[in-house]
Amino acid sequence: MAQCLYISEIQLSVFYWIFVLDTSRGKHVSQATLAALARTCRTFHDVALDVLWQQFGTIARAIQCMPHDLWGGDSSRSQSGCIHLKLHRNLTKDDWNIFHKYALRIRHISLANQDIRRRKTLMVDIDDELLVSLASMDPIQPLLPNLTYLEWLIYDEGDLRLISRIMTKSLTSLFLEVWAISPLPSLQQFISSIAPACPSLRQLTVHSVALSNHLRDSVSQTLCHLPHLTTLHCGVLDAQVLDHLSRLPSLVELKFALQPNIEFQNELPFQHLQVLGVHAQNITSAVDLVSRMRNNLTNLSICSDDHTGTFVLAQLFRRLSTSVNHYSLRHLHIMVAERPPHRMFDSIPVMKLEELHPLLSFKRLTHVHLDVGCGISLDDVAALELAQAWPDIVHLVLNKFLDNPLPSSMTPIGLMCFLKHCPNLTELTLEIDFSLVEEQDDQSWVGDVTHQHLSTLDVTYSKIHDAAKVAAFLAGVIPRTAHIRYSWIHALDDQREYAEKWHEASKLLHAEEEEQLLITC
Numbered sequence: 001m002a003q004c005l006y007i008s009e010i011q012l013s014v015f016y017w018i019f020v021l022d023t024s025r026g027k028h029v030s031q032a033t034l035a036a037l038a039r040t041c042r043t044f045h046d047v048a049l050d051v052l053w054q055q056f057g058t059i060a061r062a063i064q065c066m067p068h069d070l071w072g073g074d075s076s077r078s079q080s081g082c083i084h085l086k087l088h089r090n091l092t093k094d095d096w097n098i099f100h101k102y103a104l105r106i107r108h109i110s111l112a113n114q115d116i117r118r119r120k121t122l123m124v125d126i127d128d129e130l131l132v133s134l135a136s137m138d139p140i141q142p143l144l145p146n147l148t149y150l151e152w153l154i155y156d157e158g159d160l161r162l163i164s165r166i167m168t169k170s171l172t173s174l175f176l177e178v179w180a181i182s183p184l185p186s187l188q189q190f191i192s193s194i195a196p197a198c199p200s201l202r203q204l205t206v207h208s209v210a211l212s213n214h215l216r217d218s219v220s221q222t223l224c225h226l227p228h229l230t231t232l233h234c235g236v237l238d239a240q241v242l243d244h245l246s247r248l249p250s251l252v253e254l255k256f257a258l259q260p261n262i263e264f265q266n267e268l269p270f271q272h273l274q275v276l277g278v279h280a281q282n283i284t285s286a287v288d289l290v291s292r293m294r295n296n297l298t299n300l301s302i303c304s305d306d307h308t309g310t311f312v313l314a315q316l317f318r319r320l321s322t323s324v325n326h327y328s329l330r331h332l333h334i335m336v337a338e339r340p341p342h343r344m345f346d347s348i349p350v351m352k353l354e355e356l357h358p359l360l361s362f363k364r365l366t367h368v369h370l371d372v373g374c375g376i377s378l379d380d381v382a383a384l385e386l387a388q389a390w391p392d393i394v395h396l397v398l399n400k401f402l403d404n405p406l407p408s409s410m411t412p413i414g415l416m417c418f419l420k421h422c423p424n425l426t427e428l429t430l431e432i433d434f435s436l437v438e439e440q441d442d443q444s445w446v447g448d449v450t451h452q453h454l455s456t457l458d459v460t461y462s463k464i465h466d467a468a469k470v471a472a473f474l475a476g477v478i479p480r481t482a483h484i485r486y487s488w489i490h491a492l493d494d495q496r497e498y499a500e501k502w503h504e505a506s507k508l509l510h511a512e513e514e515e516q517l518l519i520t521c
Helices: 008-020 025-040 042-056 059-064 093-103 128-136 157-166 187-197 213-223 239-245 283-291 310-323 353-361 380-389 412-421 435-439 467-477 496-520
Strands: 071-074 083-087 108-111 124-126 149-154 173-178 203-208 231-237 253-258 275-280 299-304 331-336 367-371 395-398 427-429 456-458 483-485
Touching: 008 025, 008 042, 025 042, 059 083, 059 093, 059 124, 083 128, 124 128, 128 157, 149 157, 157 187, 187 213, 203 213, 213 231, 213 239, 231 239, 253 283, 275 283, 283 299, 283 310, 310 331, 310 353, 353 380, 380 412, 412 435, 412 467, 435 467, 467 496, 483 496
Parallel strands: 083 124, 108 149, 149 173, 173 203, 203 231, 231 253, 253 275, 275 299, 299 331, 331 367, 367 395, 395 427, 427 456, 456 483
Antiparallel strands: 071 083
16 A cells, blocks of 8 residues: 555545545435445544534444443334334443544534424434433533534423533534423523523524523623624624624624614614615614625525515615625525505505616626515516526526505516516516506517526416417527426415416416427427
């Protein structure tokens, strides 16, 4: 064997590339290769095991390396059919030594796989008694001494005691979901202990069903003692904490909720921030926030429960154009609550291109999603301006969830403006008036405009009567579109007609695509 392969640093680099270059689902090839290297050569043993356990090691696998009479798998207790590991006898020191040998190599652990919102599939569930037994064997040091990534669901006091035994000074990423139904007396103390227990923490996520004021205070105090944060996702933050975070040179991603009726006293530089997600009870506070920022954001998301008018939204857009670098922003997502149910159709505010105009200064936008709770009135001229301002656009969504009672002013000519000037467009959502297509007996007026990348067209509440003509038009201009979506609901009497027409048009479009494919072949 070449002498250089005896050097552990070279081994580490080579073995890591075994993992990187494996494109198989689940990385089974790299797992088998690393395991074989660890078994067949003493020189490779430690480094191969390090890479194998750093990438694929879990606490469940470390448990399963102990004698089989200690633990057992029971799938009957889990509705998902996963294996439930539980203790079959008392844990001995020899058992612990086997576990500890592998535990030293574990870098990632997630016991939050039951989180339905993230649609994770739990393959192995570990009984609390088994975890408690492992944690009690050596109370001096953490259960997993070299852990860097920890994800945990907190249901009760037992979870708090366990996670306290697992957190280490080497931890750089911590993701907590508090799902406790009743108050946990120790939760505030636990949150306060995060900073001294994990001084190197760079990524922190704290989500809770209902954060009390005391817990919010604990989170705020903890954030002020974590100087290396790069990513923070949490609940409500006040002005004082935001002022501190805005001066952290390491912070690049922040997602949080604005404290109601918040009042800022200082500028918020956030000089290195790239990703910002804000949930605000009212748009006015979001306007105040962005007006105090001067940054180079690449991703911005603002969501609000406010039923606001076009004036406040236009004010937000103007503030964005003066606060965010025009050439850095790539993703923009603004979602505002829909109109109150008691508001009459004729009083719904309508936003025109003039209000949207400040957003056209962001020339490098690739993803724009606007659900602004009011109508967006765009004609074909406005469509041309949008398309020319955002030539790199990939996803454009305009009012996906709002039924605008005012008829759309954008015709298929406006659609073709997007197709002509936005070659990278893959998803487009907007309402279109297709009457121009339905009135024509042929499509010679369309010319040679075609788009090869658009895969999804969502027409929201567009109305059609002649499904065949609309399908023929779409087949000509967007031949590669796989999905035609609409917001009409078949079950509602006043919407059934348009839902059925769009269903028919979608079927005809796919039939024409299959026919063209057969001709090409």
